[in-house]
Amino acid sequence: MQDVLHCHKVSKTYADGETTTPVLHHVSLSVKPGEQVAILGSSGSGKSTLLHILAGLDKPSEGDVFFQDKKITALNSAQLAALRNQEMGFIYQFHHLLGEFTALENVAMPLRIGGESAARASQKAQVLLEEVGLAHRMAHLPHALSGGERQRVAIARALVNDPAVVLADEPTGNLDDSTGEQVYQLIEKLSRDKQTAFVVVTHDTALASRMDRILRIKDGILSTQN
Numbered sequence: 001m002q003d004v005l006h007c008h009k010v011s012k013t014y015a016d017g018e019t020t021t022p023v024l025h026h027v028s029l030s031v032k033p034g035e036q037v038a039i040l041g042s043s044g045s046g047k048s049t050l051l052h053i054l055a056g057l058d059k060p061s062e063g064d065v066f067f068q069d070k071k072i073t074a075l076n077s078a079q080l081a082a083l084r085n086q087e088m089g090f091i092y093q094f095h096h097l098l099g100e101f102t103a104l105e106n107v108a109m110p111l112r113i114g115g116e117s118a119a120r121a122s123q124k125a126q127v128l129l130e131e132v133g134l135a136h137r138m139a140h141l142p143h144a145l146s147g148g149e150r151q152r153v154a155i156a157r158a159l160v161n162d163p164a165v166v167l168a169d170e171p172t173g174n175l176d177d178s179t180g181e182q183v184y185q186l187i188e189k190l191s192r193d194k195q196t197a198f199v200v201v202t203h204d205t206a207l208a209s210r211m212d213r214i215l216r217i218k219d220g221i222l223s224t225q226n
């Protein structure tokens with residue numbers, strides 16, 4: 001089975017004038033379709049840097065990243081933007097919903113940006129909001145939703161384009177334990193139903209332990225957790 005996401009010997013060193021900060025060291029990672037992978041590490045270990053490189057938001061200093069058979073590290077910024085819009089989903093610790101748009105409009109946004117008609121985008125967003133249990137909250141603005149509901153809207157938005165992979169940065173980090181558990185269960189259900197791969201970076205061992213595979217990152221070095 002072809003990997004959905006793959007990186008090979010990725011290193012990253014930030015350079016700022018005289019100062020260089022090595023952050024990632026020869027990180028290699030393969031993610032299969034539908035697989036849930038947790039990347040577990042403490043603050044400053046390089047988790048967000050790795051996720052940004054996998055998303056094509058940042059370039060590695062060395063090494064290559066592939067999405068299916070496309071070499072992400074060789075794409076220009078317009079090609080990367082299209083790839084992110086059409087083939088990847090993103091979930092963040094803070095929901096990043098647009099405050100002046102309803103839940104439905106927020107979920108429809110990636111489709112509208114991708115050129116889908118308003119009617120079709122809205123119809124698809126509605127289906128996703130139903131799947132995350134928010135059929136009764138579609139017309140609400142983000143401020144009128146609970147933290148867990150906002151994160152469920154963000155999950156619906158991440159999945160509305162039927163991405164092959166969702167990259168999530170501390171998706172439960174801002175939620176209490178029981179709401180975090182509900183959000184995890186939703187990720188699990190959607191991942192199984194839709195065969196969407198999830199790469200979740202987190203320092204939450206409870207969340208990581210629920211996933212198919214745990215990798216640990218420490219001082220920019222990725223290793224398998226036993």
Ligand SMILES: Nc1ncnc2c1ncn2[C@@H]1O[C@H](COP(=O)(O)OP(=O)(O)OP(=O)(O)O)[C@@H](O)[C@H]1O
Nearest residue numbers: 014021023041042043044045046047048049050203
């Ligand atoms: N633009 C930058 N320039 C220089 N150093 C950076 C830059 N971005 C990140 N770093 C450094 O790289 C290291 C890893 O940062 P990163 O954000 O990837 O960690 P993290 O594991 O996601 O941490 P957290 O859990 O706190 O978000 C940190 O020591 C950070 O200070």
